[in-house]
Amino acid sequence: MAEENGFTDVGPLELPPAVGNGFPLPPPPIYSCTLTPELVAKAREELQEKPEWRLRDVQALRDMVLKEQPNLRTRLDDAFLLRFLRARKFDYDRALQLLLNYHASRRTWPEVFQDLRPSTVKHVLDSGFLTVLPHPDPQGRYVLCLQPGKWKPTDYPFVDNVRAIYLTLEKLIQPEETQVNGIVILADYNGVGLTQASNLGPFLAKKVVGILQDGFPIRIKAVNIINEPRIFKGIFAIIKPFLKEKMAERYLLHGSDLNSLHKTIPCSVLPEEYGGMAGQLETTVWSQALLDSEEEFVVEFCQPDPLEGLDLSDSLLFAGEHASAQCDDYRGVRSQLYYCY
DSSP states (O other), rough: OETTTTOOOOOOOOOOOTTTTOOOOOOSSOOOOOHHHHHHHHHHHHOOGGGHHHHHHHHHHHHHHHHHTTTTOOOOOOHHHHHHHHHHTTHHEEEEEHHHHHHHHHOHHHHHTTTTGGGGGGGHHHTTSSOOSSSSOOTTOOOOOOOOOGTTTTTOOOOHHHHHHHHHHHTTTSSHHHHHEEEEEEEOOTTOOOOHHHHHHHHHHHHHHHHHHHOOOOEEEEEEEEOTTTTTTHHHHGGGGSSSHHHHTEEEEHHHHHOHHHHHHHHSOGGGTTOOOSSSOOOOOHHHHHHHHHHHHHHHHHSSOTTTTOOOOTTTTTTTTTTHHHHHHHHHHHHHHHHHO
């Protein structure tokens, strides 16, 4: 058996059959490109990914990690490192920074990552707070559907919602198709009022945006907001200061205009609740897909701190942000929430 890039060559692997729920399977343990010729061309054009240089680029990132952060306990296999290269268009330095941010998130917000596995957020999944629509859109992007109005602050803390979102993103990012195509978010704010909105302060908003925007290797191509109440103006005022300009431009507010929504997410993908033709909104299939992945999340997240013993800057994840300045503004933002309501 030969060994290359930290793997033992055991010969060709037979991939398991596709599961019945329609969601993508995790990649095999030994990297083998699963992209179609069309996606290879898309990755070349949009991500500067050259198939003939792919493994060379992965090795370059691996060498950087081993040289600059030799004590970082992180996966170094090809499939894992490719997520970070693709998310940063094969810029080695930015990919390394994203990898460090990814791990630093655990130290920045331990309440999210301690014992992070699907069974610990089953109550969130059962509430209908989130799901993934069963079919990707014509651009191959899966649609993460959020319903914040389903969350009642008296039932459980908001951080549990963040845990469920993070687990969902971890599951979605496994297949190479998602790494290239990215995802779309559909957030239905029907039922959201002051009770939910008042729980989102600047510290919490900064952490959520920081992790999803700067600490996770996924391409969020659009955030579609529908049924937003008047209070959403105040909610977005809390979030927007932490968004990069490009990300802020990807927020699309549709109100109750489903025709506007259908211009970005076609009816063929959407459930009947949103004027679509894909049946009624179903949350149990995605919930079960996550719960069936319990063991892989135990291996990934229920382990010692990967940063233990490393001296990393506390501002690593949120470099350039000034929380104190944002906090000074919070009193005004909170007043705006009440005014909008």
